[in-house]
Amino acid sequence: MDLVRRLYAEDGPFALPLSREDETELLDRMFGEYYEERFEVMMPPDYPEGEQIFVGRAGMARLIATLRDSWTEFRFEAEQFIGCGPHAVLVLIHVVAEGGASGLATDRRTAHVWGVRGGRLSSIQIYRDRAEALEVVGVSDSGT
Numbered sequence: 001m002d003l004v005r006r007l008y009a010e011d012g013p014f015a016l017p018l019s020r021e022d023e024t025e026l027l028d029r030m031f032g033e034y035y036e037e038r039f040e041v042m043m044p045p046d047y048p049e050g051e052q053i054f055v056g057r058a059g060m061a062r063l064i065a066t067l068r069d070s071w072t073e074f075r076f077e078a079e080q081f082i083g084c085g086p087h088a089v090l091v092l093i094h095v096v097a098e099g100g101a102s103g104l105a106t107d108r109r110t111a112h113v114w115g116v117r118g119g120r121l122s123s124i125q126i127y128r129d130r131a132e133a134l135e136v137v138g139v140s141d142s143g144t
Helices: 001-009 019-032 056-071 130-137
Strands: 033-043 052-055 072-085 088-099 103-116 120-127
Touching: 001 072, 001 088, 001 103, 019 033, 019 056, 019 130, 033 056, 052 056, 056 072, 088 130, 103 130, 120 130
Parallel strands: 033 120
Antiparallel strands: 033 052, 072 088, 088 103, 103 120
């Protein structure tokens, strides 16, 4: 769980706005310190960008580009970390975003389930519905 806590303490996984130069530095740091080379980001089907899987550094770069096209601001605020055995961490997230074209603000509470393998982050499954994430990892939602 410490690895995931450190990631969010360092403004991870990422935040927008993010210049292309800053993106390169961020990806170097994330893949150097946190992510496996075949790290997977699994987006849910009910996200505005649709259900997608992004793999590795190139996948993360595509994800950031996709979000950059839609949002002028996008950040994650971790609210709670829940250990789910030795290979998973659930993070209850507050997402703050602002649409690029519309300027509309989004303020949403979601969840990330991180896969951990060999001391590195192997995956992140993103959930819009916290109750679904809690159910998937087998954690009661009382008090969250």
